[in-house]
Amino acid sequence: GAGVSQTPSNKVTEKGKYVELRCDPISGHTALYWYRQSLGQGPEFLIYFQGTGAADDSGLPNDRFFAVRPEGSVSTLKIQRTERGDSAVYLCASSVSREDGYTFGSGTRLTVV
Amino acid sequence: AQTVTQSQPEMSVQEAETVTLSCTYDTSENNYYLFWYKQPPSRQMILVIRQEAYKQQNATENRFSVNFQKAAKSFSLKISDSQLGDTAMYFCALIWGAQKLVFGQGTRLTINP
Numbered sequence: 025g026a027g028v029s030q031t032p033s034n035k036v037t038e039k040g041k042y043v044e045l046r047c048d049p050i051s052g053h054t055a056l057y058w059y060r061q062s063l064g065q066g067p068e069f070l071i072y073f074q075g076t077g078a079a080d081d082s083g084l085p086n087d088r089f090f091a092v093r094p095e096g097s098v099s100t101l102k103i104q105r106t107e108r109g110d111s112a113v114y115l116c117a118s119s120v121s122r123e124d125g126y127t128f129g130s131g132t133r134l135t136v137v
Numbered sequence: 138a139q140t141v142t143q144s145q146p147e148m149s150v151q152e153a154e155t156v157t158l159s160c161t162y163d164t165s166e167n168n169y170y171l172f173w174y175k176q177p178p179s180r181q182m183i184l185v186i187r188q189e190a191y192k193q194q195n196a197t198e199n200r201f202s203v204n205f206q207k208a209a210k211s212f213s214l215k216i217s218d219s220q221l222g223d224t225a226m227y228f229c230a231l232i233w234g235a236q237k238l239v240f241g242q243g244t245r246l247t248i249n250p
Contacts, residue, residue: 057237066141066228066240067182080237113180122236123189125172128182 026050028129030116036135037106045101045132049118056099057126058091059115067115073099106136139164141231143241150219151249157204158214158244160229167191169233171205173214176226176243185227188212216246224248 029048037043049056055074059067069083073093081091088106093099103110113133117126141162150156162171173185188196188205196203200220204213216223229241 055236064243066242067238069237069239072237083237115180115182117182117238122232123170123187125170125174125184125187125232126182126238127184128174130179130181133180 030129047116053118061113141241149247166233
């Protein structure tokens with residue numbers, strides 16, 4: 025597609041529920057990144073995919089968070105047993121090379137009530 | 138660890154004025170890239186300008202320019218002839234060999250009519 029697409033745009037879920045956030049990167053971009061942005065803060069790195077494999081998952085806060093990219097394009101961020109502290113905007117980005125910077129989607133605002 | 142610091146949480150100027158946003162960073166790498174991103178209320182991070190650390194010449198993109206001081210590890214953004222559409226959060230970011238952007242805390246810029 026022309027840009028990075030993230031769905032849903034907004035998600036409200038109850039504490040303890042499971043959620044999936046989807047990212048559709050720009051066609052041909054082999055690198056895909058997930059970031060989390062809390063209110064009034066800069067984005068914080070979660071995980072980076074190069075192709076199908078997670079090249080760096082050092083930013084995932086705990087084992088409730090998991091992400092996949094099975095065919096090297098679309099990625100899904102999965103959060104189990106959601107907590108109120110998981111409420112944030114989850115941003116996805118893709119890139120061809122680090123020199124060009126990343127192209128970001130509009131994010132998914134997750135609210136855990 | 139690589140860090141990026143933006144010391145101005147908020148700034149406000151009148152339309153058509155020039156404004157400078159500050160950013161300092163810390164890295165032990167020699168080969169890195171610096172970026173300024175704009176985030177309007179739509180949430181999408183938009184790349185404004187980028188600078189390669191090995192280039193001494195400051196980057197310029199239309200009304201946007203940077204003052205890159207490598208020895209001081211400073212990377213400020215100057216917006217000339219500011220417009221109402223420049224109102225947004227601005228984030229400074231750094232990337233090096235690990236290929237993940239590290240962001241500052243952001244500066245909220247308001248352009249007043």
